[in-house]
Amino acid sequence: MKKVTINSVATYAGVSKKTVSRVLNNEPNVSPATREKVLKVFKELDYTPNPIARGLARNRSFIIGCLYDNPSKSYITRVQSGALEACHKHNYNLLIHPCELRGDALIENIEHLLTTSRLDGMVLTPPFSDSEELIAFLKKKNIHFARVASAIDDAESISVRSNDEQGAYEITEHLINLGHTSIAFIKGHPDHSATEQRFNGYQRALREHNIAFNPQLVAEGNFSYHSGADSAKAILDLNPRPSAVFASNDYMAAAVLKLATQRQLKVPEDISIAGFDNAPIARHIWPGLTTIAQPVEEMTRQAVEQLILQISDEQTPVYQATLEAKLITRESTAKPRC
Amino acid sequence: MKKVTINSVATYAGVSKKTVSRVLNNEPNVSPATREKVLKVFKELDYTPNPIARGLARNRSFIIGCLYDNPSKSYITRVQSGALEACHKHNYNLLIHPCELRGDALIENIEHLLTTSRLDGMVLTPPFSDSEELIAFLKKKNIHFARVASAIDDAESISVRSNDEQGAYEITEHLINLGHTSIAFIKGHPDHSATEQRFNGYQRALREHNIAFNPQLVAEGNFSYHSGADSAKAILDLNPRPSAVFASNDYMAAAVLKLATQRQLKVPEDISIAGFDNAPIARHIWPGLTTIAQPVEEMTRQAVEQLILQISDEQTPVYQATLEAKLITRESTAKPRC
DNA sequence: CCACACTCTGACACCGGTGTCATAATGTGG
DNA sequence: CCACATTATGACACCGGTGTCAGAGTGTGG
Numbered sequence: 001m002k003k004v005t006i007n008s009v010a011t012y013a014g015v016s017k018k019t020v021s022r023v024l025n026n027e028p029n030v031s032p033a034t035r036e037k038v039l040k041v042f043k044e045l046d047y048t049p050n051p052i053a054r055g056l057a058r059n060r061s062f063i064i065g066c067l068y069d070n071p072s073k074s075y076i077t078r079v080q081s082g083a084l085e086a087c088h089k090h091n092y093n094l095l096i097h098p099c100e101l102r103g104d105a106l107i108e109n110i111e112h113l114l115t116t117s118r119l120d121g122m123v124l125t126p127p128f129s130d131s132e133e134l135i136a137f138l139k140k141k142n143i144h145f146a147r148v149a150s151a152i153d154d155a156e157s158i159s160v161r162s163n164d165e166q167g168a169y170e171i172t173e174h175l176i177n178l179g180h181t182s183i184a185f186i187k188g189h190p191d192h193s194a195t196e197q198r199f200n201g202y203q204r205a206l207r208e209h210n211i212a213f214n215p216q217l218v219a220e221g222n223f224s225y226h227s228g229a230d231s232a233k234a235i236l237d238l239n240p241r242p243s244a245v246f247a248s249n250d251y252m253a254a255a256v257l258k259l260a261t262q263r264q265l266k267v268p269e270d271i272s273i274a275g276f277d278n279a280p281i282a283r284h285i286w287p288g289l290t291t292i293a294q295p296v297e298e299m300t301r302q303a304v305e306q307l308i309l310q311i312s313d314e315q316t317p318v319y320q321a322t323l324e325a326k327l328i329t330r331e332s333t334a335k336p337r338c
Numbered sequence: 339m340k341k342v343t344i345n346s347v348a349t350y351a352g353v354s355k356k357t358v359s360r361v362l363n364n365e366p367n368v369s370p371a372t373r374e375k376v377l378k379v380f381k382e383l384d385y386t387p388n389p390i391a392r393g394l395a396r397n398r399s400f401i402i403g404c405l406y407d408n409p410s411k412s413y414i415t416r417v418q419s420g421a422l423e424a425c426h427k428h429n430y431n432l433l434i435h436p437c438e439l440r441g442d443a444l445i446e447n448i449e450h451l452l453t454t455s456r457l458d459g460m461v462l463t464p465p466f467s468d469s470e471e472l473i474a475f476l477k478k479k480n481i482h483f484a485r486v487a488s489a490i491d492d493a494e495s496i497s498v499r500s501n502d503e504q505g506a507y508e509i510t511e512h513l514i515n516l517g518h519t520s521i522a523f524i525k526g527h528p529d530h531s532a533t534e535q536r537f538n539g540y541q542r543a544l545r546e547h548n549i550a551f552n553p554q555l556v557a558e559g560n561f562s563y564h565s566g567a568d569s570a571k572a573i574l575d576l577n578p579r580p581s582a583v584f585a586s587n588d589y590m591a592a593a594v595l596k597l598a599t600q601r602q603l604k605v606p607e608d609i610s611i612a613g614f615d616n617a618p619i620a621r622h623i624w625p626g627l628t629t630i631a632q633p634v635e636e637m638t639r640q641a642v643e644q645l646i647l648q649i650s651d652e653q654t655p656v657y658q659a660t661l662e663a664k665l666i667t668r669e670s671t672a673k674p675r676c
Numbered sequence: 677c678c679a680c681a682c683t684c685t686g687a688c689a690c691c692g693g694t695g696t697c698a699t700a701a702t703g704t705g706g
Numbered sequence: 707c708c709a710c711a712t713t714a715t716g717a718c719a720c721c722g723g724t725g726t727c728a729g730a731g732t733g734t735g736g
Contacts, residue, residue, distance in 0.1 A: 034685085055390045077414065683731080
């Protein structure tokens with residue numbers, strides 16, 4: 001099968017390449033008759049323009065890269081979904097590139113990525129959105145990027161986040177209002193800025209409600225289900241046992257719920273459990289988890305949309321936004337048994 | 339900032355473009371001295387080759403597209419993970435493209451995708467791997483593709499699947515061996531060939547163990563948690579209630595478990611529950627779900643790897659493989675209470 | 677009828693690399 | 707020392723589009 005290029009179309013239609021190109025791009029100044037003729041030849045020859053050639057000429061790939069290193073599958077899926085929505089709206093496509101934050105290989109890895117695929121821009125999700133090193137590198141290389149859920153303050157680059165500290169504050173307050181005073185906390189992965197923010201929110205809520213902060217009630221997790229299971233063990237073994245557990249994400253909360261159930265504890269009667277993120281699992285288990293819903297898709301959608309705007313027009317003002325997180329109450333939290 | 343191209347490097351190093359290109363691609367017949375000199379200039383100018391230009395010259399984009407329309411996030415993540423492994427091994431990248439199987443827009447959608455991004459090949463996951471229409475289109479367009487978990491027999495295209503029928507047979511047999519004779523079944527989405535295959539396995543197991551097939555025990559699901567919840571309601575309302583439920587995937591099984599727990603039924607004492615896929619949720623809930631583990635990553639990895647081989651060398655023989663699924667026994671299945 | 681504006685079209689350079697081929701430089705055996 | 711093979715290098719066309727600009731054709735107002 002012969003390849004159909006713009007040249008074959010031009011020859012076949014008896015016009016110049018440039019005219020074909022004009023029709024292709026819906027440019028003005030083509031007579032209706034010529035346009036018709038060329039369009040007909042498109043059909044006849046089943047012509048598909050070559051995006052690579054176009055990319056070379058325009059110095060664009062129309063591809064956005066999405067960087068992540070995140071243990072939560074549902075988070076990634078939501079990120080992808082928001083990113084794709086914005087991409088498709090502007091005829092861009094999405095290339096995914098999971099990689100590891102740790103290790104000197106990061107910059108090398110990204111450099112290699114840029115050598116194998118020209119990306120018009122990159123969306124950085126946590127923990128990359130907090131990597132000063134990566135951000136410096138991208139700036140040096142003049143690569144457009146947008147930060148999602150980043151704690152860094154950088155007025156020069158696009159950033160969309162949600163208020164983790166406030167969310168953690170609200171869910172802790174929710175537990176306090178139910179009557180809990182002994183509330184355990186499971187931290188997330190130390191590389192993620194959300195970890196510190198959620199911890200801060202927890203502490204602020206205690207403070208503002210005059211409950212002494214007890215470091216013994218804090219377990220070190222890393223957002224994975226597995227780490228949640230370890231933390232759960234430590235917490236449920238405490239004596240006296242806290243009446244509530246607030247885990248920094250839903251997977252870890254689910255692990256607490258599982259262990260509690262295995263130990264014949266009733267949730268929420270014997271122990272209340274709260275999570276964060278509103279991952280699918282939060283509503284797929286019984287009792288459903290009280291949690292904080294963040295607009296992950298929307299954050300990413302906005303970030304990518306702004307990124308694309310910036311790519312198309314360097315003059316676009318740098319967009320920065322903070323979206324609201326929302327408390328979702330389900331069955332896993334209730335008044336403590338007295 | 340001046341753009342650094344192969345021309346600037348050539349001029350600066352005092353050699354020709356072609357020699358620079360040779361160094362870039364590690365081609366032989368470059369004297370060590372020249373190679374050194376050019377490499378030094380690479381560093382000095384901080385040169386990054388332009389993948390688009392390279393792609394145009396070689397008629398390659400080094401990008402594989404991954405097509406899916408699947409309600410299960412964990413399935414998608416596993417697919418992506420397997421595909422990425424193969425891609426990165428061969429210096430390819432992965433572009434994701436979720437879209438809907440239904441509607442005339444499918445072909446148009448893919449056509450548009452190919453107009454915006456030149457893909458060297460595509461991985462089709464269910465239900466696309468079973469779409470005769472799409473396959474015909476890709477063949478017509480001379481686009482390389484590989485099918486994952488496809489039920490279609492087509493000796494001309496790469497296919498990697500696992501044995502769903504056998505897996506369903508084994509898990510049903512497992513329930514029968516425990517002593518269950520009244521086993522409900524929840525079907526998957528009708529567009530997925532796995533749905534029929536799993537149903538067939540279920541029926542064959544009943545038949546081979548002389549248990550009459552009872553259509554009333556079959557509920558229509560679509561692989562989503564929500565559909566599982568509806569089916570669960572229908573099944574648990576049956577009188578007499580079956581002693582076991584086999585759902586076509588873990589999300590639906592989790593929905594059955596949730597409803598059963600809400601209704602104060604003990605699992606597995608009052609009712610056994612089995613799923614399929616070994617999704618994360620199967621081990622994140624209590625009791626853990628007995629299920630079938632399919633090597634999703636491995637299937638996709640092999641499919642993409644073969645796809646890349648085929649792209650690099652058209653002579654590569656068409657690879658077709660069927661991998662084994664494995665029964666995973668957890669706490670959700672046990673002897674029926676007599 | 678002429679001057680001028682506007683529409684339509686194509687020639688040609690260019691984007692930044694790679695492939696082909698000719699040629700210069702070097703090595704090797706007789 | 708010569709014939710010949712081998713290595714090293716560059717000139718140039720080419721991949722398949724887009725941008726610039728010149729020029730032909732058409733319309734309009736004075």
